[in-house]
Structure formats: structure tokens, C-alpha cells
Amino acid sequence: MSRVTCRDAMGRAIRRALLEDDRVFLMGEDVGRYGGCFGVSKGLYDEFGPERIRDTPLSESAFVGAGIGAAIAGMRPIVEIMTCNFSLLALDQILNNAATLRHMSGGQIGVPLVIRMTTGGGRQLAAQHSHSLEGWYAHIPGLTVLTPATVEDFAGMLGPALADPDPVLIFEHGGLYNVDAELPDEDPAVDINKAAVRRAGQDISLLTYGGSLPKCMAAADELAASGIEAEVIDLRVLRPLDDEAIVTTVSRTHRAVVVDEGWRSGGIGAEISARIMEQAFWELDAPVARVATAEVPLPYPKHLEDAALPSVPAIVGAAKELLGRG
Amino acid sequence: MRDRVELLRDMVLVRQFEERCARLYQEAKIRGFVHLYVGEEAVAAAVMGVLQPRDRAVATYRDHGHALLKGVSPEAVMAEMYGRVDGCSGGRGGSMHLFDVAHGLYGGHGIVGGGLPIAVGLALADKLQARDRVTVCFFGEGAVAEGEFHECLNLAALWSLPVVFCCENNLYAMGTALERSEADTDLSVRAATYGLAAWSVDGMDVDAVTHTAQRAVEMARGGAPCFVECRTYRFRAHSMYDPELYRDRAEVERWRERDPIDLHRTRLEASGDLEPGAFDAMRAGVDAAIDRAVAFAESSGLEPLDQLTRHVYAAGPEAGR
Incomplete structure (x- = not known):
């Protein structure tokens, strides 16, 4: 170790x-x-x-x-x-x-x-x-x-x-x-076909991957402080998507926010949202929300770049809104 | 190494096969884009003629001749044209994407220049695994305008890879003449600037191409990549959709006077290597082989619809969902 x-x-x-x-x-x-x-x-x-x-x-x-x-x-x-x-x-x-x-x-x-x-x-x-x-x-x-x-x-x-x-x-x-x-010193065994639950919760699902995972974990901490238990799903593989993990978490929490650093239009978040609609529509208590990058080539100045990318406050805000606590 | 009479037969096989394809296209038996090699037969015949069976070839979408002369059966090529299960690519590729790994044929590539990096990689693997294999990569002069051409000649020379770049210069990139797209049209001079041996050769003369190809393949086998420009001409249209507005009939007729099959036949008959009357028998034999290929293709089955998403992942159609 x-x-x-x-x-x-x-x-x-x-x-x-x-x-x-x-x-x-x-x-x-x-x-x-x-x-x-x-x-x-x-x-x-x-x-x-x-x-x-x-x-x-x-x-x-x-x-x-x-x-x-x-x-x-x-x-x-x-x-x-x-x-x-x-x-x-x-x-x-x-x-x-x-x-x-x-x-x-x-x-x-x-x-x-x-x-x-x-x-x-x-x-x-x-x-x-x-x-x-x-x-x-x-x-x-x-x-x-x-x-x-x-x-x-x-x-x-x-x-x-x-x-x-x-x-x-x-x-x-x-x-x-x-x-x-x-x-650990030995290689961890990783199943590259499966998503992973990084934090368990029952109130809302945050579906994300890659660089947005730490942001979702931080957002889940903040939500917990408000009494909202978020489940954080690390998709880990974007093709093939782990449909089963997506449907399982949505069936448990009935609300989902997809957090994706790609642009919103035509992005992987849209695909995930569509799959939830196709496979777990009747489980939903609210429309699927997306937090994605603003529709702009990324700007150099830090304040503008920060504003363009998914952020912890944006994730928290989207989650609270789905729960009617925005 | 093919003898000179075999090379004549090889060229006749390709010519007759292509003429049959044209007819079958008009009869709507085969569809899609079909690019015929008529006029350019000497290039593939000569180059394939000096390769060993273990050597590899990467071709373009004008690939029927390359497949036939790399050893793929006319049956398997024709069935591919028909989109049938017994085609050399299982029917999935069609005219432009002929593959037969058992015969060292790695496509059939539809993106101009896109086959060059693949050829470089095949040669890299052979070098790294110390296998005695040469890869020949065929492409048209149009590919010289692509970045991949320049990237790949550099990479092959830099890494001393066993690859021969065989440029089939038929003067037109679809309808754009070479001098309308390149400021310097001397392709072998330009290729040589990347630090590899480069020649230009009369691509209508199968003996000339053989002579140069032999040298090039031998050098490549020793780890010195080469470039060979074969100056050739296609007698037919670019594809079946081409009204040929960009060149005049007189030019085509001038080139037809240097038909590679006529040139070689005349030479062989003059030297006594080909008996009078032997050519007609040769062509009849080829036509009979093509008849068998067509019959085979027509009797070959269509892939069942439930197999639509096969061959996307090795693990099966579910793997990528």
C-alpha cells in the first residue's frame, strides 16, 4: 500500500x-x-x-x-x-x-x-x-x-x-x-464494463464520470449537509454504457442529474437522459436534469472558464431544484 | 516470381474481370461505387508478381485487380461485389473494401491516403517481431495531396520500415488533373526528399514495373522503404457515375495505344514466348473462370438480417451498447 x-x-x-x-x-x-x-x-x-x-x-x-x-x-x-x-x-x-x-x-x-x-x-x-x-x-x-x-x-x-x-x-x-x-501494490482488478457506486444515497442520483466525479462527491457532501442523500454513480465507461447501473440507481432515487463536462447539445448527457426515459420513465418523479459545459469554446480567463464548466454549486442547485428545494 | 506469360494472363484476368463488372453493374447485379482498373493492370500484375505469399498489400477502393493478383479467388471477389456471404469480406465491404488476411490483403480503403498509416503499422509490427515480410501500399497520385502521405513517408524512412509505397499515378484524382492540384508534379523527386529511395517508372510496361518493383521490394526487405511512381492511365471512367467531362477522348485514345496488355502481348509474340493463337486461348480460359465466379456469386447466400450488428466487436453485438 x-x-x-x-x-x-x-x-x-x-x-x-x-x-x-x-x-x-x-x-x-x-x-x-x-x-x-x-x-x-x-x-x-x-x-x-x-x-x-x-x-x-x-x-x-x-x-x-x-x-x-x-x-x-x-x-x-x-x-x-x-x-x-x-x-x-x-x-x-x-x-x-x-x-x-x-x-x-x-x-x-x-x-x-x-x-x-x-x-x-x-x-x-x-x-x-x-x-x-x-x-x-x-x-x-x-x-x-x-x-x-x-x-x-x-x-x-x-x-x-x-x-x-x-x-x-x-x-x-x-x-x-x-x-x-x-x-495496493498489486494491480486492482477493474471491470471495464461496469459503472461504480461511489457514494450510496436514496434521494437523488448524480450520474457522472471522469473529471466531474470529484465535483459530484463534493456536491453530495453539501447536499448531505442539507439533509439530502445523493447517490453518486461513476459511469467509468461511456461506451458501452452500463444501462443496468443507470436504471438501478434511478429506480432507487427516482431523480437524476447527469453531470458531464462535454457541451450540453448532443452530448453524452443527452444519451444518458434518453436511456433513462426509455428504460425507467415510470420510475421518475421529476424530469432528468443535466449539468454540462456552457455552449462556448473554453475561454482562457479563470472566472469565465469556471463559469463555463460544471461546478459544485451548479450540481447542488440542479439537485435541489429537482427535489423542489431550489 | 511470376514469369512473363503469367503476367500477361494476370493482366487479362483483371481486364476481363473489370469488363464483366461493368456489365454486371449495368444489369444492376452489383451496386454502390465501383472503380475499375482497366488500363492500369500492369502495375498490380508486376508488383504482386514479385511479392512472396507472406508479404502484405494495402490497396485503395480501386482494388479488384490487387485482390485477384494477391491470390484472392475470382469467386470470392465476385461474391463480395454481389454482397454475398461468400465474398472475401463476407459481403460487408463491397467493391471498395476487399480484404483477405489469408492472402495478405489488408483492404480495400475508401479514404484517400487512409491506407498509408495502416501499411506503416503493419511494417512496424513486422520489424518489431523480426518477421521477413514486406508491405506494399498502393495509392493514387491524389493521395500525395493528403497530409498522411507526407507523415507516412517520413515515418517509414525515420524508422527504416519494410514498406514500399506504390503510387499509381493515373493523372486524375477523380476529375482533377495532377497539375491542377500540385505545384510540383514530379512525385518521385518529392518523395525522395523524405529520405527514401524513389523511382518513376512507365506504368504501362509490365516489364519496366517488374524491374523496379523487384529492386524496391528487395530494398524494403532489407529495411529501406521505397517509393515507386507508376505512370499509368485509366481507360474507363473514375467510377460508374463519371461522365468524364474533364478529359477529352483523344487523350484517352492516345493512352489506349499504349494498352499494357497489347504492349506485352506484342512483345511476347515477337520474342516467341507466346505462340500465335495462345492469347485467344488465354482469354477464353480467363472468361470461363470469370463465368464460374459469376455463377458462384449468384448462388451464394445473403446474410440473415438477424446478423446485422455482427463484426462490430469481437465479443458480439451486445458488447458496444
Whole structure:
């Protein structure tokens, strides 16, 4: 047991994967000598060398596609993209190839590739380094979309992702890298198909993932001070969504707030809300509420960025309103 | 290595197959986008002719010839055109997405330039696993305008990967002539700036392409990626929807005078490698094989509707909900 940050938990998971499986290698911009844009792969270059900790040119489409090709031909690549905004330069490869080749080839070709990227705002990085596009990617059949929010999940999601025969995208919220917690020395066993109940409650459900989880936990504390017991569901995987967990919590609390750092329109929150309507309509005592990012590219000034992103007061406010206590 | 008479037969197979596809399209037996390789046969024939069965190929949406000459049976290719279960992609891909991993064919790619990174990755895996395999990536000259072309030539050279980039320059990216989209149209000179060996070759001459392809594949096998521009021409329209407003008939006729099949046949007959009358027998044999392929495709079944969401995840249709 030791105190570990989310950053180091992911670094440790990558190291373990490299030790356990010769087919695994890490590839991306500045993953090697630099130690990773966010320091996740620090030290791995010295330990494993340039073949397995492979620095790439700034050619997102080429190195993501190369990861796809290498995965097809028997390797287990981990491709790191600095931020999900940059992943748009490789969107052709991710959608038209990684997500599509199994189908288009009639099942002959699988792409067992893991793509990791940072996501999310809150660090004053303005409008080209701060967005949350995991909801977009969750739209695409053929992909699995993971959003670790705890140290345990940063440590434990990579293993099952690498074991998956199909492409898995891991969205690491930049605001979580410094969050720390006690972690056992052995890898935690994580089921990447299931949501997790992070706090039990019976009055209202807060459904969230990734960087919004700490905000929902703080909101639940505040609500508890007002005598409202919120259940916090960490979705953990946005595709496939854990419908059962969603229906179970809504059936218990009869009220739901979906908290999502993506933009509201057409976002993953809309999908979750629709599924609640489809599968648990008669359980609801109030319409599903959403707390999402304002419909604006993220601004640089802190006060404006804070106002744009989901916040603890906004979550508390939305919850109280659903309970008629707004 | 295919001998020169076999190469002639290979080209005739592709030509006759494509002409049959055109007819079947007009009869509405096959649908979707269909891009014919008529006129360009020497390129795939020569390049596939120098590959080993274990070597890999990545092709574009104009891929019928590549599939046939990489060893996929005419039956499996034709059934794919028909969208039937016995197609080489199980019917899911159609004309543009022919796959056959057993024969080293990794598509059939519909996004211009999109196959290059895949080829780089296949070659990277082969290098990392010390396998003696070369990947040949085919693409048109239109792909030179895509960022992926430049990213991939650089990456392959930087990492010394066993890959051959085979540019089938048929002068038109759909309807846009090369000189209308590139300031510098000398593609091999441009490719060479990425630090790999690059040649331009007469793509209508199967012997010339063979000669260069042999060198390129040999170099790539040793870890030196190469670029080969094959200057060729498509005699037919871009796809079945193309009224060909962008080029005049005289130009097409001029290129037809250099028909790769006629050129090679004349040469083989002059040298005595091909008996008089042998060509007609060869073509009749090919036509009979294509008849069998069509009969096979027509008798192949349609995938049941309850299998609609198959092949999205290995774990089955429920996996991604």
C-alpha cells in the first residue's frame, strides 16, 4: 500500500504491461525522452529503450494509424495523444479504420489498440487544449470509451483495455493527474464494463464520470449537509454504457442529474437522459436534469472558464431544484 | 516470381474481370461505387508478381485487380461485389473494401491516403517481431495531396520500415488533373526528399514495373522503404457515375495505344514466348473462370438480417451498447 497519484498509477500500469507482454509498446509525441507531456511515462524510456517507448513526429494521423496497423499485425500498442483536441488530427484513422476494419473485413481483422489521451478543462489552457470529446467518441460503434476518475481506475483500466480484442480509448482528465490515494501494490482488478457506486444515497442520483466525479462527491457532501442523500454513480465507461447501473440507481432515487463536462447539445448527457426515459420513465418523479459545459469554446480567463464548466454549486442547485428545494 | 506469360494472363484476368463488372453493374447485379482498373493492370500484375505469399498489400477502393493478383479467388471477389456471404469480406465491404488476411490483403480503403498509416503499422509490427515480410501500399497520385502521405513517408524512412509505397499515378484524382492540384508534379523527386529511395517508372510496361518493383521490394526487405511512381492511365471512367467531362477522348485514345496488355502481348509474340493463337486461348480460359465466379456469386447466400450488428466487436453485438 502506498500513496499514488493518478499520473503515477497510469505510469505504473504502463510499466507493468510492458514487463508482462513483449507485444506492448508505447508510442506518441514526447512519451520517451521528455517523459510524457503530462509526465505519465517518466522513466520508462530509460528502462525500456526507444523501440518500446517510441517518440513520434507530430503526425497524429500517421502514428495512430501505425498503431492500428501494428495492432492488426500482432502487437499491442498503447498510443498516447497529448490532448483530445489533437486527436481530431487522427479522427480519420480512429473512426474510418480502428472502429470500422473489423466490420468492413467481415470479421477478419481486429484492432486491439489502446489510445490514451487527456481530456477536459479547468487549467486555463483555453479553447484548443481543454475540450471534452469523449462523448463524441462514445457515438461510434466499434470503440470502447473509458473514463477513469479514481487512482484505482487509472491503475486498473489499462490491463483489461490491452486484453480487449477491439480498440479502446482512455480519456484521462488532466485535472485528475495530481489527485492521490492509497493504492495496493498489486494491480486492482477493474471491470471495464461496469459503472461504480461511489457514494450510496436514496434521494437523488448524480450520474457522472471522469473529471466531474470529484465535483459530484463534493456536491453530495453539501447536499448531505442539507439533509439530502445523493447517490453518486461513476459511469467509468461511456461506451458501452452500463444501462443496468443507470436504471438501478434511478429506480432507487427516482431523480437524476447527469453531470458531464462535454457541451450540453448532443452530448453524452443527452444519451444518458434518453436511456433513462426509455428504460425507467415510470420510475421518475421529476424530469432528468443535466449539468454540462456552457455552449462556448473554453475561454482562457479563470472566472469565465469556471463559469463555463460544471461546478459544485451548479450540481447542488440542479439537485435541489429537482427535489423542489431550489 | 511470376514469369512473363503469367503476367500477361494476370493482366487479362483483371481486364476481363473489370469488363464483366461493368456489365454486371449495368444489369444492376452489383451496386454502390465501383472503380475499375482497366488500363492500369500492369502495375498490380508486376508488383504482386514479385511479392512472396507472406508479404502484405494495402490497396485503395480501386482494388479488384490487387485482390485477384494477391491470390484472392475470382469467386470470392465476385461474391463480395454481389454482397454475398461468400465474398472475401463476407459481403460487408463491397467493391471498395476487399480484404483477405489469408492472402495478405489488408483492404480495400475508401479514404484517400487512409491506407498509408495502416501499411506503416503493419511494417512496424513486422520489424518489431523480426518477421521477413514486406508491405506494399498502393495509392493514387491524389493521395500525395493528403497530409498522411507526407507523415507516412517520413515515418517509414525515420524508422527504416519494410514498406514500399506504390503510387499509381493515373493523372486524375477523380476529375482533377495532377497539375491542377500540385505545384510540383514530379512525385518521385518529392518523395525522395523524405529520405527514401524513389523511382518513376512507365506504368504501362509490365516489364519496366517488374524491374523496379523487384529492386524496391528487395530494398524494403532489407529495411529501406521505397517509393515507386507508376505512370499509368485509366481507360474507363473514375467510377460508374463519371461522365468524364474533364478529359477529352483523344487523350484517352492516345493512352489506349499504349494498352499494357497489347504492349506485352506484342512483345511476347515477337520474342516467341507466346505462340500465335495462345492469347485467344488465354482469354477464353480467363472468361470461363470469370463465368464460374459469376455463377458462384449468384448462388451464394445473403446474410440473415438477424446478423446485422455482427463484426462490430469481437465479443458480439451486445458488447458496444
